Amino acid sequence: MSALAFAIVALLLSGPVPAMLARATWPLRAPRAAIVLWQAIALAAVLSAFSAGIAIASRLFEPGADGRPTATFASSIAMLGWPLWTAYVVVFVLTLVIGARLIVSVLRVAIATRRRRAHHRMVVDLVGSHRRRPRSRGGLRILDVAEPLAYCLPGVRSRVVVSEGALNTLSANEVSAILEHENAHLRARHDLVLEMFTAVHAAFPRFVRSAHALNAVRLLIELLADDAAVRAEGPTPLARALVACASGRAPRGALAAGGPTTVVRVRRLGGEPNSRILAAGAYAAAAAVLVVPTVAFALPWLNELHRLFLA
Template sequence: MSALAFSIVALLLVGPVPAILARASWPLRAPRAAVVLWQSIALAAVLSAFSAGIAIASRLFVPGPDGRPTATIISEIDALGWPLWLLYVVVLALTLLIGARLMIAVVQVAIATRRRRAHHRMVVDLVGKPHRSSGLRVLDVDQPLAYCLPGVRSRVVVSEGTLTTLSDREVAAILTHERAHLRARHDLVLEMFTAVHAAFPRFVRSASALDAVKLLIELLADDAAVRATGPTPLARALVACAAGRPPSGALAAGGPTTLLRVRRLGGRGNSLALAASAYTAAAAVLVVPTVALAVPWLTELHRLFFV
C-alpha cells in the first residue's frame, strides 16, 4: 500500500493540486510564501515519485519459502505472480525514467538558458551604451523596454524610450524591479520549475506551476520596487513597458500579466496571516506524507534485510 499511496500522492501533486492552487487568488497577497509552497509541492512530487519506486523495488524482494528475500527474477515471479510482478517492474521503470529525465532536464535547461543569456549579453555589450549606473546598458530603441539578464555577469537593459518617456521616479521603480530579480536570483527558481515540468510525462504534468511561479516572482520584484518608490510610479512604469518583448531567458518588467499586477498595486497589501498559513502548508506538504507513508516501507525494508 505504501507504493500505491506514494504514487497517488505524486500524481496529485503533479496534476490536480497545481491546477487548484493556480486558480487561487490569495497568492497575490503572499507571493513569497506562495513561491515556497510551490517549491514544496514540486519537491514533494519528486520525492513521492522516487519513494514509490523504492517501495516497489522493496516488494520485488518478497520473502521466499525460507523467509529470506528472493534473489532471482524467477523466484520473484513465483512469489508475486506474473501480473503483480509486471506491474511492479513497469512502475519502477517509470520512476527511474522520471529520475533520469529530471537530471537531464536540469542540465539541459541550465546549459540552454546560460548560452542564450551569454549570447544576448555579448550583443547588448556591443550595441548598448553603458550608463553611469553599474551593470546598466541602454539600447537605442524608442519603445519603452526594461529587462534583466541574470548570471555572474548580470545586466539590466533599458531602452532610450524608457529613459525619455518615464519620469525619474518611474525609472527608479523599474530599475529597482529588475535589480530585485538579480539580487534574489529568481532565474534559478524558474529553472528548477522548468526542469521539474520537463521531467514528468506529458499525460500527468501541468503547466500551472511554471506559469504561477513566473507571475509570483514578478510580484516579488514589484514589492521591492513599491518599497523603494511607492505603487504609483511602478504602476505607470509597468503600463509604459507592457508591450516590450524581451529576449528568451530574460526577466522583463512588462508582459502579459501587467494588467493583473497593476490592479494588485491598487488593492489590499500583503497579508501576514496568509503568508503564515502558506508556510505551514508548505511544511506539511513535505513532512506529513513523508512521515505517514515512508515509515511502513522503511519498516518492511528493515524486516527483509536486517531481521
C-alpha cells in the first residue's frame, strides 16, 4: 500500500495539482509564498516518486526464514504473482530512469546555461560601453541598440544590460525602476530557482509532466523583482518602463524586464496589494505538502523496513 500511495501522490503532484494551482489568481498577491509552495510540490513529487520505487524494491525481496530479505526472484514471483511482480519491476525501473534523468538534467541545465551566459557576457563586455550607477551590481553594459531593452545575466560575474533605446526613451526614475528590477533578480539569485524547475521539468517523462510549474515560476520571479522596483521607485515608473521594454528580446539564460507576461504584470501594479493572509496560507500549504505524505506513508513504511532488516 505504501508503494501505491507514493505513486498516486507523485502522479497527483506532477499533473492535476500543478494544473489547478496554475489557474489560481491568488499567487499574484503572494508571489514569494507561491514560489515556496511550487518548490514544495516539486520536491514532494520527486520524493514520492523515489519513495514509491524504494517501497516496491523492498517488496521484491521476500523475507527469509531468519527475517532478513532474500534476493531470490522465484520467491518474489511466487509471493506476488507474475502480473503484480511485472508491474512492480516496471515502476521500479521507471523510478531509476527518473532519478538518472534528474541528475543528468540538473547538470545539463547548469552547464548549458552558464556557457550561454559566459559567452554573452563576453560579447556585451566587448561591444557594450561600461557605466557605473548606484545600486547596479557590477556596473552597466550599454548596447548601441535603438530598441528599448533591459535584462540581466546572473552569476558570479553578473551583468545588467540596457540599450541606448531604453535610456533615450525612459525618464530617470523609469530607468532607475528597471535597473532595480534587474538588480533584484541578481540579489535574490532567481536564476537558481528557475534552473531547478527547468531540470525537474526535463527529468519527468512527457506523459506525466506539465509546463505549469515552470511557466508559473517564471512569472512569479518577475513579480518579486517588480515588487522590489515598486518599493524603490513606485508603480507608475515601473509600469511605463515595462511597457516600453515589452517587445525587447533577451538571449537565452538572461532574465529580461519585458516579455509575454508584461500585460499581467502591469495590470497587477494597479490592482490589490500583496496579502499577508494569502502568503501565510501558502506557507502552511507548502509545509503540509511535505509533512503530510511523510507522516501518513513514509514513517510506517520506514518502521517496517527497519524491523525487517534488524530482525
